[in-house]
Amino acid sequence: xxxxxxxxxxxxxxxxxxxxxxxxxxxxxxxxxxxxxxxxxxxxxxxxxxxxxxxxxxxxxxxxxxxxxxxxxxxxxxxxxxxxxxxxxxxxxxxxxxxxxxxxxxxxxxxxxxxxxxxxxxxxxxxxxxxxxxxxxxxxxxxxxxxxxxxxxxxxxxxxxxxxxxxxxxxxxxxxxxxxxxxxxxxxxxxxxxxxxxxxxxxxxxxxxxxxxxxxxxxxxxxxxxxxxxxxxxxxxxxxxxxxxxxxxxxxxxxxxxxxxxxxxxxxxxxxxxxxxxxxxxxxxxxxxxxxxxxxxxxxxxxxxxxxxxxxxxxxxxxxxxxxxxxxxxxxxxxxxxxxxxxxxxxxxxxxxxxxxxxxxxxxxxxxxxxxxxxxxxxxxxxxxxxxxxxxxxxxxxxxxxxxxxxxxxxxxxxxxxxxxxxxxxxxxx
Amino acid sequence: xxxxxxxxxxxxxxxxxxxxxxxxxxxxxxxxxxxxxxxxxxxxxxxxxxxxxxxxxxxxxxxxxxxxxxxxxxxxxxxxxxxxxxxxxxxxxxxxxxxxxxxxxxxxxxxxxxxxxxxxxxxxxxxxxxxxxxxxxxxxxxxxxxxxxxxxxxxxxxxxxxxxxxxxxxxxxxxxxxxxxxxxxxxxxxxxxxxxxxxxxxxxxxxxxxxxxxxxxxxxxxxxxxxxxxxxxxxxxxxxxxxxxxxxxxxxxxxxxxxxxxxxxxxxxxxxxxxxxxxxxxxxxxxxxxxxxxxxxxxxxxxxxxxxxxxxxxxxxxxxxxxxxxxxxxxxxxxxxxxxxxxxxxxxxxxxxxxxxxxxxxxxxxxxxxxxxxxxxxxxxxxxxxxxxxxxxxxxxxxxxxxxxxxxxxxxxxxxxxxxxxxxxxxxxx
Numbered sequence: 001x002x003x004x005x006x007x008x009x010x011x012x013x014x015x016x017x018x019x020x021x022x023x024x025x026x027x028x029x030x031x032x033x034x035x036x037x038x039x040x041x042x043x044x045x046x047x048x049x050x051x052x053x054x055x056x057x058x059x060x061x062x063x064x065x066x067x068x069x070x071x072x073x074x075x076x077x078x079x080x081x082x083x084x085x086x087x088x089x090x091x092x093x094x095x096x097x098x099x100x101x102x103x104x105x106x107x108x109x110x111x112x113x114x115x116x117x118x119x120x121x122x123x124x125x126x127x128x129x130x131x132x133x134x135x136x137x138x139x140x141x142x143x144x145x146x147x148x149x150x151x152x153x154x155x156x157x158x159x160x161x162x163x164x165x166x167x168x169x170x171x172x173x174x175x176x177x178x179x180x181x182x183x184x185x186x187x188x189x190x191x192x193x194x195x196x197x198x199x200x201x202x203x204x205x206x207x208x209x210x211x212x213x214x215x216x217x218x219x220x221x222x223x224x225x226x227x228x229x230x231x232x233x234x235x236x237x238x239x240x241x242x243x244x245x246x247x248x249x250x251x252x253x254x255x256x257x258x259x260x261x262x263x264x265x266x267x268x269x270x271x272x273x274x275x276x277x278x279x280x281x282x283x284x285x286x287x288x289x290x291x292x293x294x295x296x297x298x299x300x301x302x303x304x305x306x307x308x309x310x311x312x313x314x315x316x317x318x319x320x321x322x323x324x325x326x327x328x329x330x331x332x333x334x335x336x337x338x339x340x341x342x343x344x345x346x347x348x349x350x351x352x353x354x355x356x357x358x359x360x361x362x363x364x365x366x367x368x369x370x371x372x373x374x375x376x377x378x379x380x381x382x383x384x385x386x387x388x389x390x391x392x393x394x395x396x397x398x399x400x401x402x403x404x405x406x407x408x409x410x411x412x413x414x415x416x417x418x419x420x421x422x423x424x425x426x427x428x429x430x
Numbered sequence: 431x432x433x434x435x436x437x438x439x440x441x442x443x444x445x446x447x448x449x450x451x452x453x454x455x456x457x458x459x460x461x462x463x464x465x466x467x468x469x470x471x472x473x474x475x476x477x478x479x480x481x482x483x484x485x486x487x488x489x490x491x492x493x494x495x496x497x498x499x500x501x502x503x504x505x506x507x508x509x510x511x512x513x514x515x516x517x518x519x520x521x522x523x524x525x526x527x528x529x530x531x532x533x534x535x536x537x538x539x540x541x542x543x544x545x546x547x548x549x550x551x552x553x554x555x556x557x558x559x560x561x562x563x564x565x566x567x568x569x570x571x572x573x574x575x576x577x578x579x580x581x582x583x584x585x586x587x588x589x590x591x592x593x594x595x596x597x598x599x600x601x602x603x604x605x606x607x608x609x610x611x612x613x614x615x616x617x618x619x620x621x622x623x624x625x626x627x628x629x630x631x632x633x634x635x636x637x638x639x640x641x642x643x644x645x646x647x648x649x650x651x652x653x654x655x656x657x658x659x660x661x662x663x664x665x666x667x668x669x670x671x672x673x674x675x676x677x678x679x680x681x682x683x684x685x686x687x688x689x690x691x692x693x694x695x696x697x698x699x700x701x702x703x704x705x706x707x708x709x710x711x712x713x714x715x716x717x718x719x720x721x722x723x724x725x726x727x728x729x730x731x732x733x734x735x736x737x738x739x740x741x742x743x744x745x746x747x748x749x750x751x752x753x754x755x756x757x758x759x760x761x762x763x764x765x766x767x768x769x770x771x772x773x774x775x776x777x778x779x780x781x782x783x784x785x786x787x788x789x790x791x792x793x794x795x796x797x798x799x800x801x802x803x804x805x806x807x808x809x810x811x812x813x814x815x816x817x818x819x820x821x822x823x824x825x826x827x828x829x830x831x832x833x834x835x836x837x838x839x840x841x842x843x844x845x846x847x848x849x850x851x852x853x854x855x856x857x858x859x860x
Binding site (some may be wrong): 069284 | 456468485486487501502536543553574577578712714715718719720
């Protein structure tokens with residue numbers, strides 16, 4: 001029964017019960033972590049054969065190129081072909097970098113700030129003001145990049161089909177709006193796949209800023225854990241078809257395909273952008289680690305083979321997501337204190353509490369030894385205006401730990417909801 | 431006999447002889463490269479066992495840390511200990527990054543530009559003007575980094591004991607002078623080891639800029655190819671002793687210890703700088719490739735073991751440097767058209783032609799199929815005011831190729847000198 005429909009007396013009773021449960025959890029001194037989208041040990045073990053792919057000098061040739069030596073700023077040819085296959089673009093449009101797409105994203109924004117982009121009239125550091133669109137809930141590390149350069153972050157609500165495009169189209173008419181974050185497939189944290197219409201409207205945006213930068217973070221492009229692989233369109237050709245070829249930089253990585261700390265990341269962009277950005281990058285780096293690039297190409301082979309590997313990850317991840325959803329259903333169904341999504345890919349379950357409960361819920365979780373992503377993290381500046389979104393990352397703990405952690409989480413959420421109904425929070429926070 | 435002391439007739443005769451030799455070289459259509467300090471194939475093969483150091487999940491633990499997963503921004507503990515041992519500083523002062531110290535250097539300057547350093551009153555992009563000291567001849571990629579941010583590069587002549595310190599001490603009294611490049615051991619390209627006095631004067635500089643940045647690129651810290659290992663002082667403690675603890679960032683890498691494209695780089699700085707810079711870097715990267723860090727620690731073990739490995743590199747490099755010097759002696763001794771250094775470490779031989787001959791010599795080399803670092807590259811903006819410095823990189827070709835390439839080089843230099851004496855250049859350039 002809905003908590004708010006209970007009588008005051010019933011609420012008090014429920015509060016006593018939940019408080020007792022919370023106390024018993026706290027006594028167990030748990031230490032469980034659902035804070036980040038980290039693959040679990042089993043996933044790492046599954047792909048650790050990648051360590052043995054290159055064994056000697058004879059394995060280190062990519063065609064005529066010895067990958068052990070200096071050179072090849074844009075990445076080795078076979079790795080550019082591999083990522084082009086994954087993303088559906090052309091190898092000439094692909095830059096293969098190091099172990100982190102986050103770093104490539106940061107660098108792209110940093111280059112805009114220090115040097116300007118291809119169509120900038122000046123570096124962004126010389127602009128009076130730079131504004132940036134942030135679909136939210138979204139990825140905290142995205143927001144932090146643009147925050148760190150002092151941009152004004154403008155929240156754009158997510159809908160079932162992606163960012164609110166009416167609002168986006170309106171906002172980009174401001175020439176100070178220089179760019180936008182997106183995670184088009186299995187958005188972080190909602191797990192939403194942008195609809196065909198949303199993608200088309202993004203590709204055909206008419207921003208006032210000639211150097212508007214659409215950051216297309218395809219982090220979960222092949223990351224289904226349930227059901228069949230869902231194809232996605234090539235954003236580069238869609239933008240090009242709309243005369244926006246130079247507007248978009250796409251990003252991807254093998255961080256959740258092979259080893260998160262030691263994968264290979266890439267960006268893809270128009271050839272004009274590629275020529276420009278590599279001319280600026282030329283001062284920064286001779287090349288990223290080409291041995292690891294080749295190691296990945298030999299291990300992953302091509303898109304089909306990689307999709308097969310992803311089914312192995314799915315087999316490990318699916319029971320974890322099912323556990324999260326099962327406990328949420330069991331503990332919270334019908335109480336009307338939260339709603340949550342049922343993603344089929346990506347790394348998160350996004351849950352919205354009744355307004356004003358997220359921070360308190362997670363503070364209680366911390367007290368009970370369960371670490372979650374900070375409340376508010378999914379919003380620009382860490383400020384969730386309704387204090388309701390919570391990102392659950394089920395990938396790291398085991399199914400057994402998850403069962404426990406999620407039960408604790410639900411207990412904390414119920415406690416927070418009852419405190420709020422009974423106006424008890426202040427007493428408890430002392 | 432000195433070319434300029436020859437009679438006009440003898441010069442003419444020598445010119446005909448050298449021109450004929452040049453023609454015969456040109457006819458051979460050679461393709462030899464001495465442009466960059468790239469290790470040769472034999473060196474790469476010697477260290478390729480590093481590919482087999484990590485074979486499975488059980489090898490991937492650094493203490494309790496699974497290096498395959500996300501995290502550990504500053505690098506894995508054992509790698510921080512390894513580089514601290516190499517550099518003589520403390521592990522807490524070490525940040526371990528990716529495959530390129532160049533990138534760490536670029537990023538340090540970039541952070542100063544976009545965010546400011548610990549003692550900056552504002553980011554350097556907000557400064558009217560930033561000036562930068564460039565000991566020269568020096569490393570072209572250093573100069574390019576600071577040039578790419580629009581700094582004004584100020585040349586500082588190198589002496590036998592390092593940069594001209596009288597000039598440096600004078601220049602840093604200008605508060606617009608924000609930093610300086612250095613390669614303290616086996617300087618690129620001269621192979622000079624800064625004297626104890628030079629290092630002391632650098633450590634005790636009193637720059638007007640509170641955020642003056644001493645870039646200490648210890649690229650060749652253990653890179654002897656002749657004679658015993660030469661110890662070097664810990665610049666961090668020297669600076670700290672002079673009240674300049676936050677002035678210096680030191681850089682090193684395994685690029686010329688293991689694999690150039692796939693090594694591990696680090697920087698070292700005061701703990702106050704470390705806290706500041708990692709707080710800014712936190713938006714940029716979760717960590718660099720920790721698997722490769724561990725691979726390196728397991729392969730290199732410690733400083734002593736690494737020095738042993740360096741003797742293997744020396745055994746390959748020494749004959750190459752000897753070949754270069756032997757051909758220079760044989761071909762140029764006594765002609766008074768060039769002088770050259772005899773380094774005991776590093777990756778280059780620095781040669782100075784008589785004024786005005788470097789560009790022409792290298793143009794002739796190109797015509798004869800021998801690629802060298804561009805003339806002028808060792809000076810800011812690629813402008814060698816006397817057009818005389820040439821950087822020879824003997825590491826990549828085989829001894830046989832070097833013998834040939836250096837003979838061609840000497841032929842070209844002689845031809846350039848004779849053209850100049852006989853005023854023939856214009857005729858030839860047509």
